[in-house]
Amino acid sequence: MADFDGAGQAFLSWLQQSGAEISPKIKLEDLRHAQAGRGVVATQDIAEHELLFRIPRSAILSVENSILSKEIPAATFDTLGPWLSLILVMLYEYLNGDASNWAACFSVLPSEFETLMYWTEDELAELQASAVVNKIGKESANEMFLEQLIPVIKEFAHVFFADDDRAPQKAEEMRDERNLTLMHRMGSLIMAYAFDVEPSVSHKDVDEEGYASEDEDEALPKGMVPLADMLNADADRNNARLFYEADSLDMKALKPIRAGDEIYNDYGPLPRSDLLRRYGYITDNYAQYDVVEVSMDLVTDLATTASIYSEARIEYLDEKEVIDTGYDITVSDPFTLQESLSPELVVLVETLLLPDEEFEHLKMKGKLPKPERMTSKGTEFLHRLVQTRLAQYASSLDDDVRDFTGIPNVGGHGSKERRFAMAKAVRIGEKRLLKQVEDALAEKVAREGGASKRPRDVDEEGDVEMGGTGKRQRA
Numbered sequence: 140m141a142d143f144d145g146a147g148q149a150f151l152s153w154l155q156q157s158g159a160e161i162s163p164k165i166k167l168e169d170l171r172h173a174q175a176g177r178g179v180v181a182t183q184d185i186a187e188h189e190l191l192f193r194i195p196r197s198a199i200l201s202v203e204n205s206i207l208s209k210e211i212p213a214a215t216f217d218t219l220g221p222w223l224s225l226i227l228v229m230l231y232e233y234l235n236g237d238a239s240n241w242a243a244c245f246s247v248l249p250s251e252f253e254t255l256m257y258w259t260e261d262e263l264a265e266l267q268a269s270a271v272v273n274k275i276g277k278e279s280a281n282e283m284f285l286e287q288l289i290p291v292i293k294e295f296a297h298v299f300f301a302d303d304d305r306a307p308q309k310a311e312e313m314r315d316e317r318n319l320t321l322m323h324r325m326g327s328l329i330m331a332y333a334f335d336v337e338p339s340v341s342h343k344d345v346d347e348e349g350y351a352s353e354d355e356d357e358a359l360p361k362g363m364v365p366l367a368d369m370l371n372a373d374a375d376r377n378n379a380r381l382f383y384e385a386d387s388l389d390m391k392a393l394k395p396i397r398a399g400d401e402i403y404n405d406y407g408p409l410p411r412s413d414l415l416r417r418y419g420y421i422t423d424n425y426a427q428y429d430v431v432e433v434s435m436d437l438v439t440d441l442a443t444t445a446s447i448y449s450e451a452r453i454e455y456l457d458e459k460e461v462i463d464t465g466y467d468i469t470v471s472d473p474f475t476l477q478e479s480l481s482p483e484l485v486v487l488v489e490t491l492l493l494p495d496e497e498f499e500h501l502k503m504k505g506k507l508p509k510p511e512r513m514t515s516k517g518t519e520f521l522h523r524l525v526q527t528r529l530a531q532y533a534s535s536l537d538d539d540v541r542d543f544t545g546i547p548n549v550g551g552h553g554s555k556e557r558r559f560a561m562a563k564a565v566r567i568g569e570k571r572l573l574k575q576v577e578d579a580l581a582e583k584v585a586r587e588g589g590a591s592k593r594p595r596d597v598d599e600e601g602d603v604e605m606g607g608t609g610k611r612q613r614a
């Protein structure tokens with residue numbers, strides 16, 4: 140406890156010495172009793188728009204601020220990209236120990252994580268058929284470390300291990316298990332703690348409403364923003380936000396905050412599966428963003444069985460940017476099929492079901508079926524697809540719900556009981572969503588009397604707007 144509080148105090152002192160302004164109305168709080176590490180809490184009432192803290196840009200742990208960026212050419216960082224570049228810088232600063240300007244930061248950052256990367260096989264198995272199991276990316280991260288990061292460390296060994304005669308040897312040793320583990324640790328910290336730092340002078344192309352394109356956002360350099368990264372999040376309970384000013388990053392209250400309340404940031408509308416992957420925790424408040432992914436492989440299998448799979452049509456759909464590796468089914472409130480089913484999935488199914496003549500006709504005009512006009516055959520196919528997707532989970536929804544008693548507030552790193560329960564909550568959420576969609580499709584099939592009674596309704600004029608309905612943007 141003393142070490143925990145002491146590290147927190149030393150961190151705040153360092154931050155103030157680095158030029159940060161911290162409101163006397165907030166404090167760092169030990170929230171380990173709630174399995175939430177540290178958090179920031181209001182000690183007095185705070186008004187809307189009030190400044191909570193101001194971090195000078197020079198205190199951000201970033202490529203720009205690290206001495207490495209003076210010694211390693213910018214082109215090398217450009218090749219590495221924002222994620223690997225920051226890992227390189229964090230490794231360098233971490234290995235410098237107390238000599239690093241950010242030593243106090245590292246002492247409040249965790250060395251152990253609950254994120255999926257660190258789950259054992261039997262814990263991951265509890266997620267059953269959740270698509271997140273295939274998105275953990277441990278092997279691909281390892282590959283990037285070995286093929287991209289370590290060659291840079293070797294090339295600049297004399298900089299990375301400055302004043303060390305053993306520099307080349309040490310660079311070679313970065314391939315050791317222990318060092319790869321350290322790289323994963325830095326990667327995990329970035330995933331759960333780093334910000335995409337908007338530059339003080341924006342070079343971004345913005346549209347007429349002032350929004351930058353997604354590509355522009357992806358290219359933003361990443362940085363660890365001290366104290367801002369101590370804020371927890373709980374879906375739409377966010378009451379603070381980071382504002383990017385010319386010389387500082389300002390955390391401000393978005394609404395009045397009462398003394399004793401926790402100050403929450405916004406990690407984005409993440410489904411619980413992704414929250415577990417990136418942040419290693421979940422709360423019920425994120426259930427509203429749950430997603431089930433239906434893979435393209437499953438659609439292909441079912442379409443082949445139904446003898447409607449056509450390479451030529453897939454090629455056309457690909458040209459039209461409809462083909463993806465998977466399609467999202469999302470929660471909607473109030474629930475509608477239209478909102479919950481990805482429009483691309485509906486268009487894909489409807490296109491495969493088109494009679495040859497109609498397909499050729501639409502193709503000639505460069506058009507697609509409209510996602511909001513689901514035919515009876517399309518509804519039946521989607522119903523089968525959702526049933527098959529549901530059957531991929533090893534246990535039934537009823538069985539899961541029967542013996543689920545919530546996520547236990549049991550402590551410590553790697554609690555199996557807690558991980559099993561979090562996995563079960565994720566798969567229950569996914570199965571509930573699938574069941575809701577399955578029931579709605581079955582009802583639609585019954586209402587419309589099956590394929591023979593309702594011929595497809597082709598709209599030959601309207602252009603299809605993709606991505607506008609049902610497809611939730613992932614953070």
Ligand SMILES: C[S@@+](CC[C@H](N)C(=O)[O-])C[C@H]1O[C@@H](n2cnc3c(N)ncnc32)[C@H](O)[C@@H]1O
Nearest residue numbers: 175176177331332368369370371372373418420
């Ligand atoms: C940006 S950090 C926030 C500071 C963190 N609590 C700490 O002590 O270092 C993100 C991490 O905080 C934890 N976290 C954030 N919000 C949480 C919440 N509502 N409940 C539990 N843990 C939370 C998760 O471990 C997550 O990976």
